[in-house]
Amino acid sequence: MKNILGANDEIAEQNRKMFADNGVVVMNLMGSPGSGKTTLLEKTLACLAGKIKIAVIEGDLFTAKDAERIERTGVEVVQINTAGGCHLDAPMIQKACTSIDLKAIDLLIVENVGNLVCPAEFDIGENFKAVVLSITEGDDKPLKYPLIFKESTAAVLNKIDLLQFTNFDLQSAKEDLTTLHPTIKIFETSCTQGTGLDEWCAWLSKRVEEN
Amino acid sequence: MKNILGANDEIAEQNRKMFADNGVVVMNLMGSPGSGKTTLLEKTLACLAGKIKIAVIEGDLFTAKDAERIERTGVEVVQINTAGGCHLDAPMIQKACTSIDLKAIDLLIVENVGNLVCPAEFDIGENFKAVVLSITEGDDKPLKYPLIFKESTAAVLNKIDLLQFTNFDLQSAKEDLTTLHPTIKIFETSCTQGTGLDEWCAWLSKRVEEN
Numbered sequence: 140m141k142n143i144l145g146a147n148d149e150i151a152e153q154n155r156k157m158f159a160d161n162g163v164v165v166m167n168l169m170g171s172p173g174s175g176k177t178t179l180l181e182k183t184l185a186c187l188a189g190k191i192k193i194a195v196i197e198g199d200l201f202t203a204k205d206a207e208r209i210e211r212t213g214v215e216v217v218q219i220n221t222a223g224g225c226h227l228d229a230p231m232i233q234k235a236c237t238s239i240d241l242k243a244i245d246l247l248i249v250e251n252v253g254n255l256v257c258p259a260e261f262d263i264g265e266n267f268k269a270v271v272l273s274i275t276e277g278d279d280k281p282l283k284y285p286l287i288f289k290e291s292t293a294a295v296l297n298k299i300d301l302l303q304f305t306n307f308d309l310q311s312a313k314e315d316l317t318t319l320h321p322t323i324k325i326f327e328t329s330c331t332q333g334t335g336l337d338e339w340c341a342w343l344s345k346r347v348e349e350n
Numbered sequence: 351m352k353n354i355l356g357a358n359d360e361i362a363e364q365n366r367k368m369f370a371d372n373g374v375v376v377m378n379l380m381g382s383p384g385s386g387k388t389t390l391l392e393k394t395l396a397c398l399a400g401k402i403k404i405a406v407i408e409g410d411l412f413t414a415k416d417a418e419r420i421e422r423t424g425v426e427v428v429q430i431n432t433a434g435g436c437h438l439d440a441p442m443i444q445k446a447c448t449s450i451d452l453k454a455i456d457l458l459i460v461e462n463v464g465n466l467v468c469p470a471e472f473d474i475g476e477n478f479k480a481v482v483l484s485i486t487e488g489d490d491k492p493l494k495y496p497l498i499f500k501e502s503t504a505a506v507l508n509k510i511d512l513l514q515f516t517n518f519d520l521q522s523a524k525e526d527l528t529t530l531h532p533t534i535k536i537f538e539t540s541c542t543q544g545t546g547l548d549e550w551c552a553w554l555s556k557r558v559e560e561n
Contacts, residue, residue, distance in 0.1 A: 171383045172466045172495060173487025200467065202494055223497060225436065225467040253494070254467055255383045256411065256436040275486035275509065276384025283413050283464070284383060286434060298486065304512055 147261055150229035154236070154264025161241035164350045165249065166343070167227075167263055169287060170271035171280075172253030175297040177205045178330040179271055179339075180250055184212045186340040187246075191347050196235050196249045198227040205250060215239065226257040229264055245347050255280065259287035267292040267346070274298045274305055278312040285319050293324040295339065300329035358472055361440035365447070365475025372452035375561045376460065377554070378438075378474055380498060381482035382491075383464030386508040388416045389541040390482055390550075391461055395423045397551040398457075402558050407446050407460045409438040416461060426450065437468035440475055457558050466491065470498035478503040478557070485509045485516055489523040496530050504535040506550065511540035 158165050170176050184193060194215040197206040206218040217235045219227060232249065239247070249265065251258040259268070270291040272280055275298055281288045288294060294316055302309065309327075316323050324342065328335035369376050381387050395404060405426040408417040417429040428446045430438060443460065450458070460476065462469040470479070481502040483491055486509055492499045499505060505527055513520065520538075527534055535553065539546035 171464075171487075172491055173382060173484070200495060200497075204490055204494060223467075223471075225465070252467065253382075254436070254465060256434075256463065256465055257468065260434075273384070273486065275484065275512065276382075279415055280383055283415060284411060286411075301486065301512065301515060304515065 144260070147229045150233055151262040151264040154229055154233055157236065157241065158247070158264060158266070162350065163241050163244055163247050164347050165247045165263075165265040167249050167251060167258075167265035167268045168271065169251045169255075169258045169268060169291070170253065171255045171273070171276055174253070174271040174273040174276065175330055176250050176253070176271050177208055179295060179297060179328065180248060181208060181212055182330050182333075182336050183248075183340055183343065184209070184214050186336055187344065188213075191246050191344060192244045193246045193248060194239050194244045196232065196247065198231075198250060198252045200224070200252060221252060225252060225254050226261050227251050227263055228261045232263045245350075246343070255284040255287055259290045266350075269293040269295065271295045271297050274302050274307045277305075278308045278315075281312060281315040281319055288316055288319050288323065291320070291323065293326065293342070295326045295328055297328050297330060299327045299334055300332045355471070358440045361444055362473040362475040365440055365444055368447065368452070369458070369475060369477070373561065374452050374455055374458050375558050376458045376474075376476040378460050378462060378469075378476035378479045379482065380462045380466075380469045380479060380502070381464065382466045382484070382487055385464070385482040385484040385487065386541055387461050387464070387482050388419055390506060390508060390539065391459060392419060392423055393541050393544075393547050394459075394551055394554065395420070395425050397547055398555065399424075402457050402555060403455045404457045404459060405450050405455045407443065407458065409442075409461060409463045411435070411463060432463060436463060436465050437472050438462050438474055439472045443474045456561075457554075466495040466498055470501045477561075480504040480506065482506045482508050485513050485518045488516075489519045489526075492523060492526040492530055499527055499530050499534065502531070502534065504537065504553070506537045506539055508539050508541060510538045510545055511543045
């Protein structure tokens with residue numbers, strides 16, 4: 140395991156340099172299966188269209204279902220199929236980037252494999268990580284899966300429109316997030332209702348502008 | 351990876367023999383974080399109380415949150431903390447079983463780590479696997495995470511009470527499940543409303559009786 144991570148970290152550093160040389164900000168977007176990563180991405184792309192030049196890398200075990208959804212937004216998308224693998228790693232990203240014109244974009248969003256455990260362990264050379272947690276997953280998830288929340292600069296509490304149909308304690312979840320990671324930026328969104336997306340997109344834009 | 355799986359499979363066979371020798375049926379319960387595994391388990395234990403003698407093994411990365419919930423039902427529970435590991439394996443189960451009186455139970459339910467990828471790859475010596483998929487995760491999950499559904503004897507479509515608030519296509523999900531695994535038994539449940547639990551518990555009882 141140490142060797143695998145060691146080799147990964149070397150390539151991650153190469154990726155990071157490549158992104159910096161090309162002036163590209165990279166976000167590693169993670170979360171459970173069905174937390175709403177792809178829908179958040181669709182809404183984000185629509186919101187930032189014409190303002191920020193974006194490309195997307197889609198990580199999936201086998202299908203191209205998510206990449207096809209992103210392609211329909213008109214944004215360039217590269218599909219990585221991990222053939223059953225539970226996370227993306229730096230070499231996969233390095234290879235995928237050979238087919239992206241990094242000079243032509245400001246922001247690269249990498250949607251990782253749906254998994255609240257393994258993706259957090261692998262540096263892909265990103266500038267920052269973000270995690271999507273849907274309200275329907277339950278408020279106990281930050282403490283149960285701490286690493287991904289410790290590693291993430293932002294946490295998006297998604298499907299907030301379903302809050303009233305669950306026993307999710309928003310206050311408690313936010314406290315746990317802040318205990319794990321005092322500077323984490325928390326967003327509350329509903330991608331179907333459009334709630335909270337402006338704030339999220341403004342924050343993302345600012346990260347690109349400040350680069 | 352081959353070596354790890356090889357060593358795991360050997361211990362899994364030892365576990366399987368141990369369970370058979372003691373007349374215990376073992377279910378490996380898997381699913382995404384927040385799909386409702388622990389709540390389904392709580393309802394199942396309540397439903398089968400006094401009819402079937404059950405013990406539970408709870409797999410979690412760090413906390414004992416789920417084990418504490420199960421303990422409150424009065425059922426014997428052993429906690430396995432994987433220290434960040436993304437799945438349970440056969441040696442962990444073998445070790446946990448040293449503190450369970452297998453002769454005294456009919457059914458051992460193992461709640462795996464919340465993860466739709468890795469747990470499906472590791473045989474723990476169970477009689478059968480079951481996967482919980484919540485409606486709020488989306489109907490595309492069977493095709494996106496095929497292995498876990500191919501490996502599972504039963505799929506529980508949980509949080510069916512939230513169906514009306516989502517774009518989940520029940521017919522399409524069931525067709526995909528059956529395409530992946532023609533003999534898979536599909537249940538539709540709502541643990542908060544009590545829907546479908548009788549059918550699920552009856553099926554589970556039958557698996558124990560037939561052992």
